[in-house]
Amino acid sequence: MQPVHLTGLSQAELSDFVASLGEPEYRARQIFSAIHARRVMSFDAMTDLPKELRATLVQRTLLSTFKLESRYISTDGTRRYLFKTRDNFPVETVFIPEERRDTICFSSQSGCPLQCTFCLTAQLGLLRNLTAGEIVEQIIFALNDAYGEGVQTPRGTNLVGMGAGEPFLNFDNLMKTIRIMNDTSGLHIVPNRITVSTAGIVPRIRDLATIADRPHLAISLAAPNDELRNELMPINKKWPIEELLSACKEFEKSLKPNEQFTFEYVMLRGVNDSDAQARQLANLLNRHALRAKVNLIPHNPAEPLPYQPSPMERVESFREILESKGVHAFIRRPRGRDIFAACGQLAARSETGLSAAPS
Ligand code: SAH
Numbered sequence: 001m002q003p004v005h006l007t008g009l010s011q012a013e014l015s016d017f018v019a020s021l022g023e024p025e026y027r028a029r030q031i032f033s034a035i036h037a038r039r040v041m042s043f044d045a046m047t048d049l050p051k052e053l054r055a056t057l058v059q060r061t062l063l064s065t066f067k068l069e070s071r072y073i074s075t076d077g078t079r080r081y082l083f084k085t086r087d088n089f090p091v092e093t094v095f096i097p098e099e100r101r102d103t104i105c106f107s108s109q110s111g112c113p114l115q116c117t118f119c120l121t122a123q124l125g126l127l128r129n130l131t132a133g134e135i136v137e138q139i140i141f142a143l144n145d146a147y148g149e150g151v152q153t154p155r156g157t158n159l160v161g162m163g164a165g166e167p168f169l170n171f172d173n174l175m176k177t178i179r180i181m182n183d184t185s186g187l188h189i190v191p192n193r194i195t196v197s198t199a200g201i202v203p204r205i206r207d208l209a210t211i212a213d214r215p216h217l218a219i220s221l222a223a224p225n226d227e228l229r230n231e232l233m234p235i236n237k238k239w240p241i242e243e244l245l246s247a248c249k250e251f252e253k254s255l256k257p258n259e260q261f262t263f264e265y266v267m268l269r270g271v272n273d274s275d276a277q278a279r280q281l282a283n284l285l286n287r288h289a290l291r292a293k294v295n296l297i298p299h300n301p302a303e304p305l306p307y308q309p310s311p312m313e314r315v316e317s318f319r320e321i322l323e324s325k326g327v328h329a330f331i332r333r334p335r336g337r338d339i340f341a342a343c344g345q346l347a348a349r350s351e352t353g354l355s356a357a358p359s
Contacts, residue, residue, distance in 0.1 A: 008133025036186025078336030093138040109165025120347035161196035168201035209254040218262040224281035267310040282325035293328040
């Protein structure tokens with residue numbers, strides 16, 4: 001019998017599981033809050049449970065399934081973790097401490113099936129979708145590494161689904177994770193503190209709009225026209241810009257009064273960073289009158305990607321053109337570049353090189 005990964009169960013599922021063991025309902029609440037509120041990752045430490053129950057849980061279930069392969073700490077404090085799943089697939093998570101809050105960037109897939117030419121993760125191809133338990137585990141692990149098991153975090157936690165993989169190709173597990181995060185007797189990270197990023201899986205953008213308690217949305221655009229976007233992000237051939245923006249228009253109806261959504265635009269030197277392209281982007285967004293802002297991400301270069309980052313003056317001038325045409329634009333400061341933790345750099349790199357294939 002496969003062990004049950006308790007970390008990925010909602011409270012309701014945990015209740016069913018506990019009932020199947022013939023245990024009273026309140027045990028489910030105890031276990032849930034041990035895992036998610038106190039972030040306890042061993043049954044030994046669940047001293048409020050009777051010994052026999054703990055022994056049964058050890059036999060039949062799992063809390064932590066990852067093996068930590070390596071941990072890298074950047075000069076800017078960012079941490080990158082490279083885990084292996086139980087079946088040996090690589091998973092990466094990035095912890096980004098900031099003054100007022102921490103941000104955890106989690107992965108939704110091992111590898112990624114999309115073939116964005118500027119992203120290192122694409123080189124792995126899709127290895128597999130992660131389970132909800134495996135997504136939750138990344139967050140618990142990062143918090144425990146920063147603060148210790150059972151220790152209250154000193155700052156709030158933001159989550160971004162911007163690690164490896166395309167979250168909207170693992171939609172159900174992603175949404176389940178978000179519901180578990182939101183549980184008031186667990187971590188209680190509300191959807192308002194969570195942003196998920198998609199390369200543009202149009203039907204799921206429409207689905208997200210229908211979810212009452214949903215996270216914020218970011219969309220990776222990278223080009224102001226189909227010709228260039230087809231080249232940089234082949235998913236554009238399936239859902240071209242007009243279809244993407246019309247889904248965005250639909251999604252817009254679900255925005256709260258002060259909410260916006262975000263377009264991410266990776267700045268590639270001499271490829272998508274000209275003044276003319278800035279004007280084209282502004283016109284495109286203005287034509288659709290979207291309540292969105294643009295985050296300009298300086299390209300994080302890495303062998304063997306064929307691009308260089310745009311010079312900072314270029315990024316700044318691109319931003320100014322957008323602003324002059326009424327499009328709010330921000331420049332994202334790269335974090336953790338030195339340890340391959342920045343956007344687009346997650347490709348299971350360890351000191352020994354790529355470690356992608358399960359062994
Ligand atoms: N698949 C999703 C989630 C990944 S988010 C998506 O595409 O949105 C990762 C973000 O980093 C995306 O906005 C992507 O455009 C950006 N990115 C990818 N490679 C990059 C690189 N080399 N430098 C800077 N940003 C990059």
